[in-house]
Amino acid sequence: MSTTASGRTAADLRADDTAAAAPTGNGRVAATAGWVDERTGLAKGTAYLMKKIFPDHWSFMLGEIAMYSMIICLLTGVFLSFWFVPSAGLIPYAGSYLPLQGVVMSEAYSSTLAISFDVRGGLLIRQIHHWAALMFCVAITVHMLRVFLTGAFRKPRELNWVIGTILSMLAIVEGFAGYSLPDDLLSGTGIRAAEGFIRSIPLIGSYTSYLLFGGAFPGEAIIPRLYSLHVLLLPAVLIGLFTAHIVLVFLHKHTQFPGPGRTNENVVGYPFMPVYTAKAGGFFFMVFGVLTLISALVTINPIWAYGPYDPSPVTAGAQPDWYMGFADGALRLLPGFLEFELFGFTWSMNVFLGAVALIPVIYTVAGAYPFIEAWVTGDKREHHLLDRPRNAPVRTGLGMAAFSFYVVLMLAAGNDIMAIKLSLSINDITVLFRLLVFVVPVLVFWVTKRICLSLQRHDREKVLHGRESGTIIRTADGKFFERHEDLDEFDRFKLVAFEAPAPIALEALTDANGVDAKAIKKAKRRARLSSFYFKDRVEPVSPAELAAAHHHGEHESISGGSTHAAIKHDKHND
Amino acid sequence: MNALAARRRHPAAIAILLLLGLALVGAAYSLLAPKPAQAAAPSAAAAATAEDAALGRQLFLANCATCHGLSAEGTKSGPTLIGVGAASVDFQVGTGRMPLAGPNVQAPRIEQVKYTEEQIAALAAYVASLAPGPAIPEGKEVTGETGNVALGGEIYRVNCAMCHNFAGSGGALTRGKYAPSLYGVEGKYVYEAMLTGPQSMPVFNDTNITPEGKASVIAYLNATMNQPNVGGMNLGNLGPVSEGMFIWIFGLLLMIACAFWLGQKAA
Known part of the structure; x- marks a missing residue:
């Protein structure tokens, strides 16, 4: 065994590898790249990444907003952690905010005040951190909507959808942990509410609460514990899952909207290097810039105005940050009679259902949806081309209905603010929301589906008869008509390149004697669902129909000698 | 007119028209809205004793x-x-x-x-x-000059914030009743409200909150409401609801505008 240099380069050791393009040119960059590659073999992987093609559409950047907001939260969070003291130990305040001087408060609150008033740039960074957290959750929500409504969750991306839903749920938990840290009146009220929610868990509630708080509320343990979760565990899980999310996007290739030249086998767009490195890099700074601008101009969570937490006071308008609003709204809507006693226990279903059970239930349903739809359609193919939302009317309707349910719950969390700002009775608003939470989703489903079908019919109309040009033409014999312009092939392709599956027919599973009742039941259920999805459908214009429409037009122009002749004539003038 | 006609199908046309319409309606309203009737004041008595x-x-x-x-x-x-x-x-x-x-x-x-x-x-x-009742308070206590701001803050948070909100922006009560905003309310009236408990408000008599305590609450309100907004616009000091609304409307809109602009850029 020799430890002396053998004279072989790292490249020789990997002789079996397919040759990676050696860095060309003799500049310093190439030399450095070569040096790094000889020691790490990164060239191949980097080349794979750099050449990766991404399609261009603004809605594909919604996820990027979430990613950048998260990175901004990480950066600003590190800054905040330099000064924040996660301790419930009491000290008298001696900082520069006058209205609180001499007030006894926790070190957590005192250090947050110090960040806001005594650390240079601290308030700005704190506000960026908080606004970026809100933006993170907004961007996740709209990104999720985009993915759902375009059918981007279909095979092979179901797992990535599941990862996304978990990320989304963790993001709100992470947000709540951060919201609870400063120990001001609002966040303390939030922890108090959370403690109540935990206690409402049947049987194990009070034990869980004691375990988490290290005894009775509030205790001194919860702030350091939440801090560990907020800066250590949850960010680690978030970043891990997020990495998996992105790696899967690279592996699956990005989906694209249908269009000329775009197929299920290719991706039409630009390579990561140099186009998207520039675009995405630029977009990061735009997101950072917008968030900084907002943070410099608009206050978020003025903790100094809330004052220190102590369990006796509470403030009017105590709400969680918006992303927890749906759970708070559900809690506000649940009627009190759902609490009852049974077997010597109190079952607080009026609290538990909304504040605790709803969150995992919503995210489980969301995570399961791709599998449900795949089962109904029986579609085992890979889908790399997106659906335009209108071309999947029932899915779009379901998505919007689910979102409207979420929005109604979220708005219900602001019932008190609505009451004072609109001069209404909070009781009436609550009753109204109890009604809306059932009515709105159904209504939204129906309206959305109808709109989608109308848009599809409009698309058909446009393909068959052209675009309304807005030009009114009078013929020699005094007839008026609007000139229609034929679509060019590129525009037309976008309107006809989709599938409109028909409902599956009920297959005859067995004859009348050898009945397989279970299988029949299952098949019937599936056929019913399939009919629910696809019974109302508008088929894309077929080439035959298009030809017929054109032929019809020609024919009319010859015999009638009016409309279409005029169109043709007009076109020549153009 | 021709230039206008050529742009009528511009994507921004609808937005601009809507804005113009809104501005027009707003201007017309401010011009034509009924003014509050000025009641003819009965001739004022010269001296009030x-x-x-x-x-x-x-x-x-x-x-x-x-x-x-x-x-x-x-x-x-x-x-x-x-x-x-x-x-x-x-x-x-x-x-x-x-x-x-x-x-x-x-x-x-x-x-x-x-x-x-x-x-x-x-x-x-x-x-x-x-019949005897609380007299109109006077002196330094109603202006809050003698109050202790920090103590006033504690009293405020324990007794007032639950209805009037942490910053005195007001809050909802049951069946359309509400705790009004405390912005721009004179110290004398704050004191009288504590003393007499108008409408839904409880009475905070002098054994409940001492005159010095009341003065401190007024001092605290004066101190917090007259200080500059260090964090920027305060969005009405209503808590997370207005913040959530802001990020959904303005934050998301700005972000999507950026994304859209970037998406339009040729590579």
Whole structure:
């Protein structure tokens, strides 16, 4: 065994590898790249990444907003952690905010005040951190909507959808942990509410609460514990899952909207290097810039105005940050009679259902949806081309209905603010929301589906008869008509390149004697669902129909000698 | 006209038209909106002393007796005023809550006070003459000069924030009632409100919150409401609801505008 240099380069050791393009040119960059590659073999992987093609559409950047907001939260969070003291130990305040001087408060609150008033740039960074957290959750929500409504969750991306839903749920938990840290009146009220929610868990509630708080509320343990979760565990899980999310996007290739030249086998767009490195890099700074601008101009969570937490006071308008609003709204809507006693226990279903059970239930349903739809359609193919939302009317309707349910719950969390700002009775608003939470989703489903079908019919109309040009033409014999312009092939392709599956027919599973009742039941259920999805459908214009429409037009122009002749004539003038 | 016609299918046309329409409607409204009727003020009495209870009684009979009864004994439409004291009258009339503009769950504060200071003093003198009650507070306590800001903050958070919100922006109560905003309310009226407990508000008497405590609350309100907004616009100091609304409307809109602009850029 020799430890002396053998004279072989790292490249020789990997002789079996397919040759990676050696860095060309003799500049310093190439030399450095070569040096790094000889020691790490990164060239191949980097080349794979750099050449990766991404399609261009603004809605594909919604996820990027979430990613950048998260990175901004990480950066600003590190800054905040330099000064924040996660301790419930009491000290008298001696900082520069006058209205609180001499007030006894926790070190957590005192250090947050110090960040806001005594650390240079601290308030700005704190506000960026908080606004970026809100933006993170907004961007996740709209990104999720985009993915759902375009059918981007279909095979092979179901797992990535599941990862996304978990990320989304963790993001709100992470947000709540951060919201609870400063120990001001609002966040303390939030922890108090959370403690109540935990206690409402049947049987194990009070034990869980004691375990988490290290005894009775509030205790001194919860702030350091939440801090560990907020800066250590949850960010680690978030970043891990997020990495998996992105790696899967690279592996699956990005989906694209249908269009000329775009197929299920290719991706039409630009390579990561140099186009998207520039675009995405630029977009990061735009997101950072917008968030900084907002943070410099608009206050978020003025903790100094809330004052220190102590369990006796509470403030009017105590709400969680918006992303927890749906759970708070559900809690506000649940009627009190759902609490009852049974077997010597109190079952607080009026609290538990909304504040605790709803969150995992919503995210489980969301995570399961791709599998449900795949089962109904029986579609085992890979889908790399997106659906335009209108071309999947029932899915779009379901998505919007689910979102409207979420929005109604979220708005219900602001019932008190609505009451004072609109001069209404909070009781009436609550009753109204109890009604809306059932009515709105159904209504939204129906309206959305109808709109989608109308848009599809409009698309058909446009393909068959052209675009309304807005030009009114009078013929020699005094007839008026609007000139229609034929679509060019590129525009037309976008309107006809989709599938409109028909409902599956009920297959005859067995004859009348050898009945397989279970299988029949299952098949019937599936056929019913399939009919629910696809019974109302508008088929894309077929080439035959298009030809017929054109032929019809020609024919009319010859015999009638009016409309279409005029169109043709007009076109020549153009 | 031709240039305009050529742009009528511009993507921004609808937005611009809508904005123009809104601006037009807004301008027309501000021009044509009915102005609040100026009640002809009855000739003001020159001096208001305790002896002017007689003038107060005249004003009372003319303006208040319909609801509060001819001798302030109260009717179905208004409570008795016997024993409410001068402080209550000064608060209700001085902040424009009385005379009530119309039946409602609660009398709102109105900037345009209907009576002159002399008339209010006369009314107060009349009501005070019916039975003993809290007098109109005076001196340094009502201006908050003697108060301790930090102590006032603690008292405020324990006793007031639950309805009036942490920053005094107001909050909702049941069935359309509300705790009003404390912005721009004179110290004297804050003191009187604590003393008399108007509408849904509980009474905070002097054993409950001492006069020094009340002065401290006023000092705290003065200190926090007159300080600059260090964090920028305060969004009404309403808590996370307005913040959430802001990020959904303005934050998301700005981000999507950026994304859209970037998506339009050729590679």
